[in-house]
Structure formats: structure tokens, C-alpha cells
Amino acid sequence: MRRRAFHLACFWACLGVVVSGLAQEGHPLTGTWTGDWGPTATQRDHLTFVMNWDGEKITGTINPGLDSIPIASVFLDVTNWTVRIEADTKDQSGKPLHIAAEGRVDDIGSYHRTITGTWRQGATNGDFKVTRD
Amino acid sequence: MKHTLDVLAVGLGILLAATPVAAQHSFSATYDFDRQVKLEGPVTRIDWVNPHAFFFINVRDAGGTITNWAVEFGNPFDLEKDGWKRNTLHIGDVVGVEGIPARGPARQAFAKSVVLKPGGKRLFAAPARRASTPAAAPAPRWPNGHVRLGPPPGKKGYWGAASVKALVENTAVKIPMNDDGLLLNIADADKVAPFKPWAKAVYEQRQRSLLKDDPFARCLPPGGPRQFHTPYGFQFVEQPELGRILVLLGGGDRNWRVIYTDGRPVGQAAELVLSYYGTSVGRWEGDTLVVESVGFNERFWMTNGGLPHTEALHLTERFSRPDFNTLKYEVTVDDPRTYTRPWSGGWAIKWVPDEEIQEYFCEDNAESTFIR
Numbered sequence: 050m051r052r053r054a055f056h057l058a059c060f061w062a063c064l065g066v067v068v069s070g071l072a073q074e075g076h077p078l079t080g081t082w083t084g085d086w087g088p089t090a091t092q093r094d095h096l097t098f099v100m101n102w103d104g105e106k107i108t109g110t111i112n113p114g115l116d117s118i119p120i121a122s123v124f125l126d127v128t129n130w131t132v133r134i135e136a137d138t139k140d141q142s143g144k145p146l147h148i149a150a151e152g153r154v155d156d157i158g159s160y161h162r163t164i165t166g167t168w169r170q171g172a173t174n175g176d177f178k179v180t181r182d
Numbered sequence: 183m184k185h186t187l188d189v190l191a192v193g194l195g196i197l198l199a200a201t202p203v204a205a206q207h208s209f210s211a212t213y214d215f216d217r218q219v220k221l222e223g224p225v226t227r228i229d230w231v232n233p234h235a236f237f238f239i240n241v242r243d244a245g246g247t248i249t250n251w252a253v254e255f256g257n258p259f260d261l262e263k264d265g266w267k268r269n270t271l272h273i274g275d276v277v278g279v280e281g282i283p284a285r286g287p288a289r290q291a292f293a294k295s296v297v298l299k300p301g302g303k304r305l306f307a308a309p310a311r312r313a314s315t316p317a318a319a320p321a322p323r324w325p326n327g328h329v330r331l332g333p334p335p336g337k338k339g340y341w342g343a344a345s346v347k348a349l350v351e352n353t354a355v356k357i358p359m360n361d362d363g364l365l366l367n368i369a370d371a372d373k374v375a376p377f378k379p380w381a382k383a384v385y386e387q388r389q390r391s392l393l394k395d396d397p398f399a400r401c402l403p404p405g406g407p408r409q410f411h412t413p414y415g416f417q418f419v420e421q422p423e424l425g426r427i428l429v430l431l432g433g434g435d436r437n438w439r440v441i442y443t444d445g446r447p448v449g450q451a452a453e454l455v456l457s458y459y460g461t462s463v464g465r466w467e468g469d470t471l472v473v474e475s476v477g478f479n480e481r482f483w484m485t486n487g488g489l490p491h492t493e494a495l496h497l498t499e500r501f502s503r504p505d506f507n508t509l510k511y512e513v514t515v516d517d518p519r520t521y522t523r524p525w526s527g528g529w530a531i532k533w534v535p536d537e538e539i540q541e542y543f544c545e546d547n548a549e550s551t552f553i554r
Contacts, residue, residue: 074397075480075492076380076519102380104494104519127383157387158395 076102084179086168130154146171210364211394213292219283225275230258230268233544255293255306259542264308316535319506329469329503331418340417341509342534349407349485349527350374363487376522381490388488397482401544404434405458406484407513414542432539441473449476471501492519507533
């Protein structure tokens with residue numbers, strides 16, 4: 050049983066290595082991005098973006114799953130690789146909550162390029178950093 | 183301007199280099215052709231590994247300090263074709279090297295000449311070759327009249343070097359670039375293809391970074407038109423009884439690609455697995471094999487120089503053999519997410535007679551490639 054569990058762990062570890070090594074050489078925003086945001090260095094919330102380029106616009110979702118938030122708009126300025134992301138959701142009390150993030154795409158040529166910048170969620174301001182998986 | 187000068191220097195450097203430059207990495211990104219270096223010392227190690235052969239020497243500076251340098255001196259495949267062996271050089275041999283140093287702080291150089299000391303015997307230099315022109319002949323044909331894309335029965339041969347270094351749009355004027363597909367003038371980017379803004383920005387970024395992030399340099403497959411640009415050629419194996427044509431690649435880690443000629447629709451099952459070579463369906467239009475391919479992943483650069491694409495890429499390739507020794511390759515690129523309209527380019531490829539594709543693998547020469 051332990052041996053089987055070990056083999057299973059090895060399988061998932063190998064799969065993780067393989068998946069993390071996959072390149073994405075198409076549109077620079079396409080793919081899954083993970084990281085966090087928060088108002089301070091210690092107060093952080095996990096963040097996942099999934100974005101796709103359909104030839105006309107970039108669509109996507111923040112934190113796919115039960116609490117997913119559809120991205121309302123993404124604007125990429127290719128002259129300086131800055132990106133602006135906006136989305137609307139509701140807070141725990143059901144009130145509308147607007148999300149606006151502005152950042153810069155760095156290390157464009159890397160598989161694991163990053164976006165870093167500012168994150169505003171309702172009245173809370175913070176910073177964020179996500180890395181493309 | 184600096185970019186232009188860099189690229190000019192790269193081109194001159196490659197011309198000057200004694201060893202054929204056919205390895206996979208981007209020389210432009212690795213070596214600084216504006217500088218020269220002279221080294222001398224005993225050999226401490228030899229890595230006879232594709233795609234880059236290295237030896238290491240201990241070099242003593244004026245202050246007596248010894249540092250170990252890695253010297254790249256070609257590709258084992260080409261070196262062996264030129265008659266050189268791994269045991270041409272031995273641990274402990276003292277050599278003098280004139281070469282081009284790596285960019286950055288790495289103690290690494292690309293050798294323009296290697297001389298054994300004492301004695302002065304020059305090593306790893308390409309022999310002077312007389313260019314041989316294969317005899318002119320009409321294209322071979324199958325009994326049913328179709329042109330054969332491979333060798334006729336009982337003969338050997340494969341398709342070798344392409345007439346151009348990278349895919350560009352047919353309507354473009356001649357665009358100067360080096361062997362890596364690096365433009366001599368970055369302002370020519372607009373002439374290469376009808377880019378959407380993001381794609382032009384990505385292409386220019388790849389050019390400005392001297393193609394250092396090229397997936398092919400990391401031994402990933404050369405999908406799309408680039409498969410017909412890699413060193414060491416390719417071959418068609420036509421299997422009409424099986425309804426398919428195999429394309430065997432010599433330079434892309436001996437990859438293969440299947441072109442189905444059994445009448446199946448374009449893109450059947452392509453949505454299931456996106457791949458480096460896509461899903462290809464071919465048909466004959468007279469003496470031209472027309473191949474349509476979809477189902478590409480986004481993990482490769484489809485040509486030297488770094489043209490981007492997306493999963494929406496649809497290629498229409500046209501192969502014809504106007505005579506025995508010439509393959510004409512034309513491709514139409516249709517990727518509405520990347521380019522503003524479909525566009526076409528192409529080149530000619532020469533037949534290498536009486537030889538088979540040699541075994542070549544891009545091996546991960548990690549220790550040498552990542553010298554610090």
C-alpha cells in the first residue's frame with residue numbers, strides 16, 4: 050500500500066514537472082497565471098487568472114471554481130507590456146464589488162513570465178503578482 | 183543601430199568561423215561577435231555531445247591565476263563528416279584558441295581556430311570541398327504518374343539545405359537577415375508578415391533579445407514551416423497503400439510527421455491533441471502535393487527568427503518537384519488571431535544524392551551550455 054502511494058506520488062510529481070515545463074509561445078497573456086494579492090506583505094489572498102486570446106479580445110476568469118469571477122475587460126498595451134484587468138463581483142454581504150488591476154508583464158520571452166502591479170478591490174488597495182504556469 | 187551592428191558582426195563572425203555553424207542554439211544570443219579572445223592551455227575535459235561539442239582548458243593569466251574555459255568548436259555531426267573524431271584531441275594536450283567570447287561573464291568561447299601546441303597543427307578546420315552538382319534529371323515518378331518526393335527505387339538521397347533562412351511573405355522585398363533569422367535592421371519587421379499589433383511586438387521582442395528564448399535551442403521540435411529549415415535535412419516516405427506520407431526529419435531530433443492521403447477530412451481529431459506538427463491531410467493537384475494542417479500547439483516558433491502563432495494556425499503547404507534535384511515549398515499561413523490576413527512564402531530545397539539522413543539528436547549538454 051505504501052509502495053503504491055509512493056508510486057502515485059512519483060507520478061503526480063513527474064506530471065507536475067512536465068506540466069510546469071510546457072511552453073506557451075502564442076499570445077503573451079494566454080494561459081493560467083497564479084500568485085497572490087493583498088494590502089500588505091502578510092495579508093495575502095491566493096489569485097488565479099485564466100486568460101485566452103480569441104483574435105479580437107482577451108477573455109478570462111479570476112479564481113476559477115465555486116467563487117469564480119468573470120473578467121469584464123483586459124487591455125494589453127504592447128508598446129510597454131502593461132495590462133489593465135477589470136472585473137465585477139459581489140462581497141460576502143452581496144454588495145457589488147469592482148476589481149481593477151494594473152500591472153506590467155515582465156520576462157515576456159520566458160515560459161514563466163510574470164505580471165506585477167496594483168490591485169484595487171472595492172475600497173481595498175494592494176499589490177499583486179502572478180506567474181504564468 | 184546597435185542592433186544592426188550586432189547583427190552585421192554576427193554575420194561576419196559566422197562567415198569567418200572555421201567550423202560549420204549548424205548547431206541548434208542561437209549563436210547571436212550566445213556569443214558577442216564584437217569581441218575576440220585568445221586562449222592557451224591544457225585540455226581538461228572533452229564533451230563530444232550534440233548539438234555543441236566543447237573542450238575545456240585551464241588558462242593561466244598574467245598574474246598566474248588559472249581559470250577553466252569552455253570552448254565550443256562545432257557540432258559533432260559536422261565535425262565527423264569533416265573527418266575529425268573525439269580522440270583528435272586528448273586530455274592534457276596544450277592548445278591555442280582564437281575565438282569569440284560569450285556574452286556576459288561566462289568563461290566560454292566559440293573557436294574560430296584551434297591549434298595544437300607545440301607543432302602548430304590546426305584542428306577541427308573544415309576541409310576545402312569542391313561543390314558537387316548532381317546531374318540534371320527529370321523528377322522521378324510512380325507507376326501511376328505521380329511525382330515521387332523521395333528517391334526512386336534502389337537509390338538513396340534526401341532533401342537538404344533550404345534556399346532561404348526564414349519564412350517571410352512572398353511580396354516582401356529581400357529582407358537581410360542572418361542564419362538564425364535575425365533581421366539586420368529591426369525596422370524591416372513590418373515587411374516580414376502582416377502582423378497583428380501584439381504579434382509584431384512579440385516578434386520584435388524576440389529579435390531584440392537575439393532569439394535567446396528560442397524553444398528549438400532547447401531541443402524542442404521545429405513545428406510548422408521551420409521543419410524544412412533545420413540542419414541535416416528531411417525525407418519523404420510515401421506509402422500510397424496505407425494512404426499516408428511520412429516526413430522524416432533529420433535535424434529535428436529525428437521527429438516524424440504523418441500526412442494522410444486517404445481522403446479523410448481536414449482536422450479530423452485535431453481538436454483532441456494539439457501538437458507540434460499538427461494534423462495533416464494531403465491531396466495531389468497535378469504534380470503538386472497540397473497539404474492542409476491544423477491542430478498546432480503554441481509551444482514552438484514556426485520559423486527561424488521567431489514568428490509567433492496561436493492554436494488557430496492553419497497551414498496550406500504545396501510541395502512540387504520541378505526536377506530531380508529541386509523541391510519547391512510554398513506555404514500559406516492563416517492564423518487570424520496573429521496575422522491580419524492569410525499570407526504566403528516559400529523556398530527551394532536541394533536534393534542530397536546518394537546519402538541517407540545521418541543520426542542526429544539534440545542532446546542536453548547541460549554542463550557546457552550553462553557554464554557560469
